[in-house]
Each structure stands twice: as C-alpha cells, then as structure tokens.
Amino acid sequence: SRTIKLAVIPGDGIGPEVVAEAVKVLGAVTARDEVTIETSTFQLGAARFLETGDVLTDADLAAISQNDAILLGAVGGVPGDPRLKGANIERGLLLGLRFALDHYVNLRPCTIYPGVTSPLTAPGVVDFVVVREGTEGPYVGNGGAIRRGTPQEVANEVSVNTAYGVERVVRYAFEVAQGRERKQLTLVHKTNVLVFAGSLWQRIVNQVAADYPLVAVDYLHVDAATIFFVTNPSRFDVIVTDNLFGDILTDLAAAISGGIGLAASGNINPTGRFPSMFEPVHGSAPDIAGQQLADPTAAILSVALLLDHLGLTDAATRVNEAVADDLARRTETVRRSTAEVGDAIVTLLTDKVLK
Amino acid sequence: SRTIKLAVIPGDGIGPEVVAEAVKVLGAVTARDEVTIETSTFQLGAARFLETGDVLTDADLAAISQNDAILLGAVGGVPGDPRLKGANIERGLLLGLRFALDHYVNLRPCTIYPGVTSPLTAPGVVDFVVVREGTEGPYVGNGGAIRRGTPQEVANEVSVNTAYGVERVVRYAFEVAQGRERKQLTLVHKTNVLVFAGSLWQRIVNQVAADYPLVAVDYLHVDAATIFFVTNPSRFDVIVTDNLFGDILTDLAAAISGGIGLAASGNINPTGRFPSMFEPVHGSAPDIAGQQLADPTAAILSVALLLDHLGLTDAATRVNEAVADDLARRTETVRRSTAEVGDAIVTLLTDKVLK
Numbered sequence: 001s002r003t004i005k006l007a008v009i010p011g012d013g014i015g016p017e018v019v020a021e022a023v024k025v026l027g028a029v030t031a032r033d034e035v036t037i038e039t040s041t042f043q044l045g046a047a048r049f050l051e052t053g054d055v056l057t058d059a060d061l062a063a064i065s066q067n068d069a070i071l072l073g074a075v076g077g078v079p080g081d082p083r084l085k086g087a088n089i090e091r092g093l094l095l096g097l098r099f100a101l102d103h104y105v106n107l108r109p110c111t112i113y114p115g116v117t118s119p120l121t122a123p124g125v126v127d128f129v130v131v132r133e134g135t136e137g138p139y140v141g142n143g144g145a146i147r148r149g150t151p152q153e154v155a156n157e158v159s160v161n162t163a164y165g166v167e168r169v170v171r172y173a174f175e176v177a178q179g180r181e182r183k184q185l186t187l188v189h190k191t192n193v194l195v196f197a198g199s200l201w202q203r204i205v206n207q208v209a210a211d212y213p214l215v216a217v218d219y220l221h222v223d224a225a226t227i228f229f230v231t232n233p234s235r236f237d238v239i240v241t242d243n244l245f246g247d248i249l250t251d252l253a254a255a256i257s258g259g260i261g262l263a264a265s266g267n268i269n270p271t272g273r274f275p276s277m278f279e280p281v282h283g284s285a286p287d288i289a290g291q292q293l294a295d296p297t298a299a300i301l302s303v304a305l306l307l308d309h310l311g312l313t314d315a316a317t318r319v320n321e322a323v324a325d326d327l328a329r330r331t332e333t334v335r336r337s338t339a340e341v342g343d344a345i346v347t348l349l350t351d352k353v354l355k
Numbered sequence: 356s357r358t359i360k361l362a363v364i365p366g367d368g369i370g371p372e373v374v375a376e377a378v379k380v381l382g383a384v385t386a387r388d389e390v391t392i393e394t395s396t397f398q399l400g401a402a403r404f405l406e407t408g409d410v411l412t413d414a415d416l417a418a419i420s421q422n423d424a425i426l427l428g429a430v431g432g433v434p435g436d437p438r439l440k441g442a443n444i445e446r447g448l449l450l451g452l453r454f455a456l457d458h459y460v461n462l463r464p465c466t467i468y469p470g471v472t473s474p475l476t477a478p479g480v481v482d483f484v485v486v487r488e489g490t491e492g493p494y495v496g497n498g499g500a501i502r503r504g505t506p507q508e509v510a511n512e513v514s515v516n517t518a519y520g521v522e523r524v525v526r527y528a529f530e531v532a533q534g535r536e537r538k539q540l541t542l543v544h545k546t547n548v549l550v551f552a553g554s555l556w557q558r559i560v561n562q563v564a565a566d567y568p569l570v571a572v573d574y575l576h577v578d579a580a581t582i583f584f585v586t587n588p589s590r591f592d593v594i595v596t597d598n599l600f601g602d603i604l605t606d607l608a609a610a611i612s613g614g615i616g617l618a619a620s621g622n623i624n625p626t627g628r629f630p631s632m633f634e635p636v637h638g639s640a641p642d643i644a645g646q647q648l649a650d651p652t653a654a655i656l657s658v659a660l661l662l663d664h665l666g667l668t669d670a671a672t673r674v675n676e677a678v679a680d681d682l683a684r685r686t687e688t689v690r691r692s693t694a695e696v697g698d699a700i701v702t703l704l705t706d707k708v709l710k
C-alpha cells in the first residue's frame with residue numbers, strides 16, 4: 001500500500017473550516033484504495049505571525065518539503081489589523097512557498113458546472129484551464145524605490161522573464177492541451193507594449209508548437225482576452241500566460257463560472273523535486289470565519305487536482321463527479337453549513353462506489 | 356467667435372469611416388454655436404507606414420501640436436501582414452502621441468445605456484469612469500533582453516512610477532470624483548505583490564484624499580476588481596489605476612457595457628500644454644473595413660469627451676443625449692450602415708435643438 005505524506009496548512013479565517021471538509025473528502029475517496037494519507041498540520045498564517053512574528057522560516061520550509069504534497073486553506077488576517085501593518089502574510093507565505101518550492105505551473109481550471117448560475121447571460125459550455133506561470137514575471141520581487149516619501153520618489157517594479165522559465169511552463173501547457181479534446185492553446189500577453197517579455201513568450205510558444213503539431217495555437221492581448229471572457233468564454237480550451245496576467249484572468253474566470261467559492265488551483269512543480277501545493281483561489285474571508293458559512297467546494301476541487309497530480313486519477317474523477325452532482329442539486333432556498341456541503345459530497349462519493 | 360483647430364487622424368481599417376461620422380456630428384452640434392472647427396487631416400497609420408516607412412516623425416508631432424485637440428479613428432494594419440512585421444504601428448503611433456503630448460490622463464467612461472444589451476444577467480445601473488494613468492507604469496518602454504534567442508535569454512520589463520506622475524493623475528481623479536454625485540473613488544492596484552509601486556500609489560491616494568474630504572476612497576486589488584466588474588459593476592463610481600491595469604480593466608468595462616463599439620476615450624493633458632486626443636477604444640478591425648459595417652458610436656462619444664474637454668459642456672451633453680436616444684431606439688432586426696448611424700444621431704441632435 002502506498003503512503004502519501006500530506007502537509008496541511010489550514011491558515012486563517014475560513015481556511016481551517018474549508019480544509020476540514022477537503023481532508024474529509026480526501027479520506028473518503030481514498031478509503032477503499034491501497035493508499036494511506038499521512039497528514040501533518042502546519043499552523044502558518046496571520047495567527048501564527050501574531051504569536052511568533054514568523055511568516056515562513058527555513059525550518060517550516062524544510063519540514064514542509066518532506067511531504068509529497070501540500071493542501072492549503074487560505075491565509076491572511078483581518079484587513080486593517082494594525083498588528084499586521086506591513087506584514088503582508090499572503091505574499092510572504094503563498095509567494096514564499098511558490099518560489100521556494102519552484103511551483104512554476106499555477107494550474108487553474110474554469111468550468112461552469114450544470115446547475116451553477118453564471119453572471120453571464122449566455123456563457124455557453126465553459127471548460128478551460130489557465131496555465132499561469134508561477135515563479136517569474138512581475139512577481140519576482142525585483143522592485144525598488146528611491147527618494148521614498150518625497151515628491152521626487154521613483155518606484156520601479158521589474159518583470160523578469162527567462163527562456164528557461166517560460167519554456168518549461170509553455171511546454172507544460174502544450175502537454176495539457178494535447179491531452180484535451182479540443183487541443184487548443186491560447187497565449188495571452190501584451191506583446192504590443194511589453195515588447196521584450198512579449199517577444200520571448202511568443203517566440204517560445206512558436207518554437208514549442210513545432211513539437212505539438214496536433215495543438216492549434218492562437219494569441220490574444222490580455223485586454224482583448226478579458227472581453228472574450230465575458231462575451232465568449234467557451235472559445236477557450238487552454239490558456240498559457242504570465243504570472244500577473246494569470247492572476248487577473250483567473251479571478252475573472254472564477255467570477256464568470258460561479259464565483260471564487262468554486263475555483264480550485266494547483267501550484268505545481270511538475271518535476272516532483274518539491275511538493276506541489278493545492279489551494280482554493282479564494283482568500284481567508286475573516287468576516288465570515290468560524291460561522292460555517294464558507295463554501296468548501298473550491299477546497300474540495302483542489303483535492304481533486306491534488307489526487308490527479310499524485311497519479312490517483314480515478315479518485316480525482318470521483319471527487320469531480322461528486323462535486324458536479326452536488327452542484328447540480330443545489331437550490332437557492334436551502335442554505336447549508338460548510339460541514340453539510342462536505343458531508344453531502346462525501347455521501348455522493350460513497351453512493352457512487354456502492355452502486 | 357471661437358476657432359478650434361482640430362487635428363484629425365482617420366488612421367486605418369474602419370478608422371476613416373467612424374471618424375467621418377464623428378466629424379459630421381461635431382459639425383452638427385456646433386453649427387449654432389459661436390464656434391468654428393478648423394480641421395487638418397493627418398494620414399498616419401499602417402497605410403502611411405507602408406508608403407513612406409514613417410510612423411510618427413518630429414514634423415508630424417510639431418504639426419499636430421499646433422492644434423487645440425486631436426480626433427483619432429483607429430490605427431493598425433491587417434494582422435500578419437508580412438510588410439508590417441516588427442513595425443508595431445499601434446505602439447509607435449498611439450503610445451508615441453500619448454507620451455510625446457504628455458497625455459497623463461486616459462479617461463474612459465463606462466455606462467450601460469438604456470436599451471443596450473449587456474452580457475451580464477443583472478448589471479444594475481452602471482455609470483463609472485476609469486482614470487487610467489497614461490505616461491508611466493509598464494508602458495514606458497523601459498525593457499530589455501540579453502542572450503536573445505538562446506536558452507539563456509532574460510527579458511525584463513520595468514514599470515516606472517513617480518510621485519510626480521502618480522500625484523497628478525490621482526489629483527485629477529479626485530477632481531472627477533468630487534464633481535460626481537456619488538463622489539466615490541476606488542484605487543485599483545496590486546499592492547500586495549507590486550509592493551514598491553503599490554505603496555507609492557497607496558500613499559499618494561491617502562495624501563491627496565486629505566484635500567478632498569467629500570470623496571469616499573476605497574481600494575481593490577486588480578484581480579478582485581475584475582470580479583466586481585462582472586458581479587457588481589454598479590459599485591464603481593471613479594476608478595484610478597495604473598497604465599496597464601487601466602488598459603485591461605477598460606476593455607473589460609467596454610465588454611460589460613455593450614462592447615467596444617460603444618467605448619470612448621480621452622487621452623488628456625489637463626494643463627493644456629499639449630493638445631489632448633480623443634479616440635474610440637476599439638481597433639482598426641481591417642476585416643470589416645470599407646464596408647460601412649462599423650458602429651461609429653464610440654467615435655461619436657469620443658467627440659462628446661472632446662467637447663467637454665474644450666469647455667463646450669453643453670454641446671457635449673447634447674451629443675451624449677443624442678447617442679443615448681439613438682441607442683434606446685435600436686432594434687436587433689434593423690442593421691444600419693456606419694453613415695446611417697451617424698445620420699440618425701445628427702437628426703436626433705437637430706430635432707432636440709428645434710424642439
């Protein structure tokens with residue numbers, strides 16, 4: 001029997017509540033498989049920072065790295081909390097982990113499930129994946145300011161893009177596209193303005209495309225892409241894009257497909273050299289924390305991505321199907337607690353197995 | 356009587372067709388005022404580049420600068436035209452003019468007019484303005500690459516933000532907000548990741564806010580802002596944001612409010628030291644050029660912004676009202692030519708005056 005070591009980071013706000021349901025589902029879906037999940041919980045986030053002053057220590061990183069995968073709820077304290085001023089937990093922790101563990105693929109599927117209400121009148125059949133670069137671009141922390149606080153201040157931010165970094169994520173995106181029915185890959189960038197970074201991305205996409213003759217490739221400027229997200233989202237199959245554009249587009253993708261309550265993500269190191277991390281796209285929502293009001297679906301769908309990443313594709317499919325079933329049965333009138341949603345999905349999973 | 360010198364840049368594709376209607380409307384709305392419009396036409400764009408190899412010469416700039424304002428249709432050749440390879444007309448011309456004429460305010464209103472179909476199910480009453488910075492940020496052209504074309508390539512893009520540049524556009528945005536009914540200003544940025552630029556923007560907004568006690572200020576990360584654009588766009592009144600975020604958000608704004616066929620923009624130098632430039636947000640759409648298929652409404656609404664900028668607020672209001680009238684009367688079944696739309700708006704303008 002295979003043992004999977006899972007680092008669990010419940011985090012702040014609604015994080016612990018949604019993670020509890022995700023872990024529950026993980027247990028249920030693997031119960032009959034030859035798999036043992038061994039979880040270690042890491043108390044990281046705003047609460048931990050307030051207690052110890054640490055966001056992510058070398059010891060944390062070393063211990064987390066011992067695991068096969070990471071499941072994260074959400075991190076971030078109450079906005080405006082004076083004790084967190086200047087701390088930036090999200091950046092220190094999320095970006096800290098993504099960079100330290102070389103999560104160069106940030107995978108964010110966007111599906112409008114049957115029964116889910118989209119804010120769009122006529123979205124059509126929407127089922128695409130955004131492959132967002134995770135370790136480069138404007139996220140590298142390569143900025144600075146001079147004459148800070150004076151009328152002569154200059155503050156710069158540098159977007160760093162390397163052939164090495166772009167090629168590996170582009171290749172991953174082509175693999176994803178090739179494995180899908182439509183085999184269609186869209187590069188999103190702003191090549192007409194960011195000419196150096198844009199030219200690198202475009203050239204690498206062109207080069208790698210030669211190795212994937214079955215994949216059809218097109219290109220959209222990021223501004224134009226947002227238009228298609230609301231007027232014709234079903235045109236997309238796989239999108240590959242830079243770290244910042246991917247950040248923006250995936251929140252928009254979540255919004256059109258029923259909200260960030262349903263959006264899952266994987267921060268993946270495809271080489272396996274470091275554990276990959278799975279997390280809902282939503283934040284810690286301190287305003288509704290501890291009240292069983294949060295929807296755990298995004299966390300549960302992140303478990304499906306985790307299972308898929310670990311090669312447990314059958315279990316991943318079962319989680320996805322159970323979530324789809326649950327979404328199709330939802331009614332506006334019945335409001336369920338976080339745990340009730342988790343339980344319902346577990347029941348649907350178990351029913352399926354028995355049938 | 357006042358004489359206004361107007362530089363007209365019809366440009367490429369549908370540019371000349373929509374500009375013809377815009378000029379027609381401009382003539383009609385000012386016919387009874389003590390105003391003479393003196394137009395000079397500048398043949399700039401892809402067609403001119405193919406003929407002469409020039410995009411924007413010092414002589415062009417000097418001649419354009421002699422005018423009180425600029426009306427631009429759209430520029431850009433047929434995508435993939437091998438003769439335009441590497442030319443990047445949009446950047447050379449649009450950004451060339453914006454930077455040379457110090458258009459630090461890029462003003463883009465977003466209104467869902469009665470009768471216009473939004474792709475959103477329940478947009479509510481949408482009427483906001485994006486004040487996009489126009490001369491800084493990632494648009495400054497401050498990028499570079501080393502080891503180009505090799506596996507060791509590094510391509511950087513620098514976003515440059517100055518206290519001087521941020522303060523003047525933020526102050527303008529506060530002025531706009533103060534003049535509106537709701538007096539609500541939202542800063543959009545990505546302060547949790549772009550910490551240096553973000554901190555500069557946030558500090559300047561906080562400082563300038565002290566001079567505008569009636570304006571309520573809030574902040575959204577750019578990713579979260581896109582969610583509100585589709586789930587609750589009526590929450591916005593005035594948005595102030597950087598050049599790239601503004602580019603992305605205004606295309607999204609256009610999409611939710613009926614398409615880029617209706618989106619107008621002003622590239623404004625509020626000091627009057629250089630002529631301001633008014634243009635539809637849409638591109639040159641070479642695929643439908645010369646067939647009278649383009650909607651001139653965005654160009655005509657740009658004329659309203661132009662009139663407003665020149666202090667002809669009454670005429671501006673009349674154009675806006677005529678456009679609103681025309682939009683309210685549109686039916687899906689009747690397809691009008693570009694000129695027919697322009698004529699209809701002129702008729703509505705003239706009827707109003709006679710009533």
Ligand SMILES: CC(C)[C@H](C(=O)O)[C@@H](O)C(=O)O
Pocket residue numbers: 090091094095247281547548578
């Ligand atoms: C919290 C923030 C640093 C993060 C990001 O910008 O990547 C978040 O928005 C996300 O998309 O996971």
Ligand SMILES: CC(C)[C@H](C(=O)O)[C@@H](O)C(=O)O
Pocket residue numbers: 192193223445446449450602636
């Ligand atoms: C054509 C391009 C350079 C331009 C921009 O990015 O500003 C356009 O998208 C716009 O918004 O006016």
